[in-house]
Amino acid sequence: MFSTARTWESLFPTGPKVAWFASVWFKGRIPKHAFIAWINSRNRIHTRDRLIRWGLNVPSACLLCNAHDETRQHLFFDYGYSAEIWLYFTLKAQVSPPLLFDDRTIWLKNPSRDRNICLILRLAYQASMYLVWKERNSRLHNNMSHPTSLLITQIKQILRCHLDPLSRAQRHIDPDQSFLVTWFRLFD
Numbered sequence: 001m002f003s004t005a006r007t008w009e010s011l012f013p014t015g016p017k018v019a020w021f022a023s024v025w026f027k028g029r030i031p032k033h034a035f036i037a038w039i040n041s042r043n044r045i046h047t048r049d050r051l052i053r054w055g056l057n058v059p060s061a062c063l064l065c066n067a068h069d070e071t072r073q074h075l076f077f078d079y080g081y082s083a084e085i086w087l088y089f090t091l092k093a094q095v096s097p098p099l100l101f102d103d104r105t106i107w108l109k110n111p112s113r114d115r116n117i118c119l120i121l122r123l124a125y126q127a128s129m130y131l132v133w134k135e136r137n138s139r140l141h142n143n144m145s146h147p148t149s150l151l152i153t154q155i156k157q158i159l160r161c162h163l164d165p166l167s168r169a170q171r172h173i174d175p176d177q178s179f180l181v182t183w184f185r186l187f188d
């Protein structure tokens with residue numbers, strides 16, 4: 001018999017709970033975005049520095065700027081492209097997250113005193129990671145590049161659509177305290 005619990009167990013074997021668990025598998029996540037964030041938190045995303053370490057003969061340059069080696073920290077954090085997207089959301093929320101990958105993942109467990117902002121920041125973080133990785137692959141495979149403004153617009157559309165049903169499900173709270181009200185007040 002098919003067992004969801006067993007499938008879950010084989011995908012995510014129980015071990016000591018890692019520090020970033022709650023900031024990746026939070027309630028209200030977007031599954032495909034959380035999946036990339038999970039792979040990335042385990043340092044398993046195939047950035048060029050890792051491929052080279054495995055002995056593959058690939059160029060080392062970052063596909064976004066061509067001026068630095070492609071590493072996880074560079075691609076998702078240090079380079080202006082990713083930083084600019086993330087800055088859009090952190091400025092709106094008036095928060096200043098840590099600069100290193102692991103520190104930021106832990107910080108995302110509780111990035112604000114407002115729980116709506118916490119959820120929105122975690123969603124924005126995972127969405128930007130997902131779309132930056134997609135952008136990187138689009139440059140590699142299709143030779144197509146898109147400006148950060150387009151990615152920010154896409155993230156905003158995704159989050160607005162995602163927060164709508166989540167807000168409707170918040171029956172126990174005052175309607176002007178909903179996720180969507182926080183979204184329109186601060187981020188849109």
Ligand SMILES: [Zn+2]
Nearest residue numbers: 062064065079
């Ligand atoms: Zn770069």
